Amino acid sequence: MATTSGPIPRIKTELDKRDRIGSLLVRLGANRNNYKVSPGLYALGRPDSESVVLVTANYKLTFDTLRKALNGLNAWLLVLDTRGVNVWCAAGKKNFSSEEVILQVKNAHLDQLVSHRKLILPQLSATGVSALKVKKGCGFEVVWGPIQAGDIKSFLAAGFQAGKAMRQVTFTLSERLVLTPVEISQTLKSLLWLIPLMFLLSGIGPDIFSLANLWQRGVPVSLAVVLGVLSGTVLTPALLPWIPFRAFSVKGALAGLLVGLGLMLFSLKTIAFLPALALILLTVTLSSYLAMNFTGCTPFTSPSGVEKEMRQAIPLQSVAACLGLILWFISAFVRTPV
């Protein structure tokens, strides 16, 4: 649309098929680092000089969520260059920053376009943005909007007031599960070499190397690895609030133990004690380590806490992993009763 500050692109509030496929791919872990929209000012509906200005990140998933939530509203959308990263993470990296807000306000000549001097920023950008600096830098007052885009309409209707619930982050089952495909795909990228390696290692035995061993012992050990990955990246996040203990490494180890014992119970062939112990150790260790990694995806773990947990957990995980591998190796040489 044409304005006193030149033409400004108008955006739709409905998502089309391409947006949905794009979102799905990103959620699965593809093209995550390059899913962006151009920074700058956008018009939503038919905004005028009185309309509110909402500031957001240029991650397309964020942008789509926001415009969809604002259906029926007349507003200006100021998109920052956060390098295609969501609001909270970009604020943590200081890409969603006071300086970036000031720069985009000036680039868009916002002071000529609107008569008021207010910017609505997502609350979670406060990690990177100082309201005081923005006011000094461009004369606009920062109003902290709600955390969820879906709450913006009621926030506006209430005269820029957000209740306590709107100001608190949540971590519901669906919010946790939507993260797991990316966790799995990233884990596979870094751990895929483990499976052929375990197969090769399994071939070593009293006959030096046998293909029969490679197959007979390779399948269960690979299964133990896969189950460890699933336990750490899916089961633990899903059951997070219900697994006892606060340290994620302990939660992951417990989930892994459950899965490992389950594998022994339901395996077609009875596995002897020594290899069984080795497999359970491997599943438990992997699950514990990957669950600990999930701290980065949660909205409530403090760096001091994660560091404390890691200092205790990593030595134990290393010992357990070595022990598991050694036992697995030795068990090939131990004659087991049939």
Added chain:
Amino acid sequence: MEKFRYLPNVSTLKLDESLCIGCGSCTLVCPHSVFTMNEKKAHIADFDGCMECGACMNNCPVAAIDLRPGVGCAAAIIQSWFKGKVGVSCETETCC
């Protein structure tokens, strides 16, 4: 978020109530409602709810809040151990 509690007594959050001017910014920006206002002064009501994101410190006009901000992410902390950085943020391409 009361359901989700992480390790207790670890946060580096400190509030100097004598400096506080009662603007209430910290109560607005904190995503875990750690602060409450009482007689025009901010108080830490839920210390163990703090995840050290640093939003409060960043928006306190009188620097009454101090903490070591950072991301609570194991991968980022491993990186910081190797690189020797303090309060490292997620910089890997695979991260958020």
